[in-house]
Amino acid sequence: xxxxWWPRRAGGPSFPGPRSSRRPGGxxxxxxxxxxxxxxxxxxxxxxxxxxxxxxAAGVATRRGGLRLRSVVPAVAAMAVIGWGLVLxxxxxxxxxxGGTARVIAALAGLPAQAAAGFAAALLVALLQALAxxxxxxxxxxxxxx
Numbered sequence: 001x002x003x004x005w006w007p008r009r010a011g012g013p014s015f016p017g018p019r020s021s022r023r024p025g026g027x028x029x030x031x032x033x034x035x036x037x038x039x040x041x042x043x044x045x046x047x048x049x050x051x052x053x054x055x056x057a058a059g060v061a062t063r064r065g066g067l068r069l070r071s072v073v074p075a076v077a078a079m080a081v082i083g084w085g086l087v088l089x090x091x092x093x094x095x096x097x098x099g100g101t102a103r104v105i106a107a108l109a110g111l112p113a114q115a116a117a118g119f120a121a122a123l124l125v126a127l128l129q130a131l132a133x134x135x136x137x138x139x140x141x142x143x144x145x146x
Contacts, residue, residue, distance in 0.1 A: 028065075028067075031058075031061065032075055032078075032079055035054045035057070035058060035076075035079040035083075036079050036082055036083045036086075037083075038050060038053075038054050038083075039051055039054055039079060039080060039082075039083025039084060039126070039130075040083045040086055040087055042054075043083065043084055043087040044087060049129065050083075051079075051080040051083065051084065051126040051127075051129040051130040051133065052129040052130065052132060052133040053133060054079065054080070054083075054130065054133065055076050055079075055080065055129065055130035055131060055132065055133025055134040055136075055137065056133035056134065056136050056137035057133075057137065058072065058075070058076050058079070058130075058133075058134055058137065059072070059076075059133065059134040059135065059136065059137020059138040059139075059141065060137040060138070060140075060141045061137075062134075062138065063137070063138045063141040063143065063144075064141065064144060066144060069138070072134060072138075073131065073134065076130050076131060076133075076134045077127055077130060077131060079130060080126040080127050080129065080130030080131075081123050081126060081127055083126070084122060084123055084126040085123060088102075088119055088122060088123075098115075099115035100115070101118075102115040102116075102117075102118030102119050102122075103115045103118060105118045106118035106121065109121065
């Protein structure tokens with residue numbers, strides 16, 4: 001019988017075995033990219049709640065797929081911030097006054113009258129929506145049987 005050099009206790013850290021590394025990484029990357037595209041399309045269509053919906057879908061999918069929360073949260077956060085960031089950045093690339101609009105919106109919201117404050121507030125809202133959606137999706141999905 002081999003003994004580990006570190007005693008295991010209940011509730012202690014656990015490390016995945018060699019079988020858990022055989023998950024298809026390409027499928028999860030494609031799902032993440034599809035989530036970014038959905039956030040972008042929803043923002044372009046004016047659906048401000050799209051990060052919440054995609055976060056909830058990601059929460060359900062990751063619960064069923066058996067992924068750990070510490071790998072899901074950064075992916076969902078990046079999905080929302082990159083998706084909304086692309087939508088906010090695209091008009092500036094085309095020469096439209098996105099900075100001026102963000103400055104006025106930030107001033108009307110009571111933030112400092114700077115474009116960065118408006119962009120940061122929009123990205124923060126998208127981030128919080130996605131994380132809340134992920135939490136709700138994971139909370140409402142039952143755990144798969146072992």
